[in-house]
Amino acid sequence: xxxxxxxxxxxxxxxxxxxxxxxxxxxxxxxxxxxxxxxxxxxxxxxxxxxxxxxxxxxxxxxxxxxxxxxxxxxxxxxxxxxxxxxxxxxxxxxxxxxxxxxxxxxxxxxxxxxxxxxx
Amino acid sequence: xxxxxxxxxxxxxxxxxxxxxxxxxxxxxxxxxxxxxxxxxxxxxxxxxxxxxxxxxxxxxxxxxxxxxxxxxxxxxxxxxxxxxxxxxxxxxxxxxxxxxxxxxxxxxxxxxxxxxxxx
DNA sequence: TAACTGTACTAATTCACATAGTACACCAAA
DNA sequence: TTTGGTGTACTATGTGAATTAGTACAGTTA
Numbered sequence: 001x002x003x004x005x006x007x008x009x010x011x012x013x014x015x016x017x018x019x020x021x022x023x024x025x026x027x028x029x030x031x032x033x034x035x036x037x038x039x040x041x042x043x044x045x046x047x048x049x050x051x052x053x054x055x056x057x058x059x060x061x062x063x064x065x066x067x068x069x070x071x072x073x074x075x076x077x078x079x080x081x082x083x084x085x086x087x088x089x090x091x092x093x094x095x096x097x098x099x100x101x102x103x104x105x106x107x108x109x110x111x112x113x114x115x116x117x118x119x120x
Numbered sequence: 121x122x123x124x125x126x127x128x129x130x131x132x133x134x135x136x137x138x139x140x141x142x143x144x145x146x147x148x149x150x151x152x153x154x155x156x157x158x159x160x161x162x163x164x165x166x167x168x169x170x171x172x173x174x175x176x177x178x179x180x181x182x183x184x185x186x187x188x189x190x191x192x193x194x195x196x197x198x199x200x201x202x203x204x205x206x207x208x209x210x211x212x213x214x215x216x217x218x219x220x221x222x223x224x225x226x227x228x229x230x231x232x233x234x235x236x237x238x239x240x
Numbered sequence: 241t242a243a244c245t246g247t248a249c250t251a252a253t254t255c256a257c258a259t260a261g262t263a264c265a266c267c268a269a270a
Numbered sequence: 271t272t273t274g275g276t277g278t279a280c281t282a283t284g285t286g287a288a289t290t291a292g293t294a295c296a297g298t299t300a
Contacts (some may be wrong), residue, residue, distance in 0.1 A: 011287085011288060012288080012289075013288080013289090022222060025223045038245080039244090039246095047289085047290090048289060048290045048291075049290095050290070050291085051288080051289060051290080053246080054289095056246085068297085069245070069247070069296065069297050070244080070246065071244095071245060071297080071299085072244090072246075072298095073245090073246075082224070085224060086223070086224060086225065086229075089220050089225050090220075090225065092216070092219070092220070093225060093230065093233055094233050094236070094237050096213055096216035097213075097216075097234050097238055098238075099209070099212070099213075100210075100212070100213040100216075100238075103141065103145045103206070104145045104202075104205065104206060105206065105209050105210060105213060106238075107234060107238050109206075110213065110234050111231060113210060114230050114234075117214050117217040117218050118217055118218075118220075118221040118227050131257060131258085132257080133257080157275075157276060158276080158277065158278090167258085167259090168258060170258075170259070170260085171257085171258060171259080173277080173278075173279095174258095176277085187277060188276085188277075189265065189266050189267080189276070189277045189278070190266030190268080190276050190277070191266080191268085191275095191276065191277080192267095192276055193277075
């Protein structure tokens with residue numbers, strides 16, 4: 001699974017969202033696969049069920065998972081969840097590009113950073 | 121100057137920090153130039169002096185400005201403040217690159233985004 | 241039916257952020 | 271020296287989002 005950092009200042013629900021997004025992006029979770037139940041994951045993380053439910057609601061709003069009352073929550077079809085993740089990550093990254101550009105980083109600076117961090 | 125958005129959820133002190141970083145990056149504020157006093161800026165923004173002081177402390181920690189008790193706060197030398205801004209922005213951008221890369225965006229995806237957002 | 245699932249509330253708690261107020265040390269100008 | 275402006279430090283208080291706690295209801299499955 002993944003770890004939570006209670007002292008990071010990042011909301012627990014956001015950490016859970018990001019954790020599952022990464023598991024899905026890495027292919028560790030695949031389309032149709034069953035998510036842990038709200039209550040069991042809350043127990044596993046020693047966290048309130050409401051916090052997990054909030055995370056699941058956010059994941060569903062972003063198209064990463066879907067939930068069925070009485071049955072459980074499931075990862076969306078591979079194409080759908082993959083597209084949702086790429087779209088979200090692209091939007092977020094473009095925001096970072098704009099900010100960096102406004103602060104004076106040139107196109108070359110940005111590309112150099114990519115060469116360094118995202119090597120092949 | 122710049123605007124504050126009290127309803128954005130972004131801490132006011134952070135907004136003030138980012139505002140001055142952008143003014144400095146754009147060359148609107150130059151090395152040695154005097155910053156507004158803590159009290160006057162707080163009055164201008166209708167905000168508590170402590171909030172402005174917190175922002176100034178952060179700006180000083182980041183090397184963008186320096187403060188002299190009794191005299192005021194001043195923008196650091198051009199080379200120094202410029203380097204501080206570029207360093208900070210680079211660090212932040214590289215973090216964004218790593219995150220995007222982990223979520224499955226390829227080097228080409230990232231470069232395309234740069235072409236689109238940071239034209240020329 | 242029983243045990244599980246998601247979902248929807250309200251109430252209480254926690255904690256970072258912001259405010260309010262005061263005080264002190266320092267600098268410059270009158 | 272005095273006066274007024276500056277940065278800085280501190281405590282106390284208010285506020286709002288995040289989290290917890292508890293309960294309840296509806297749906298599925300064995």
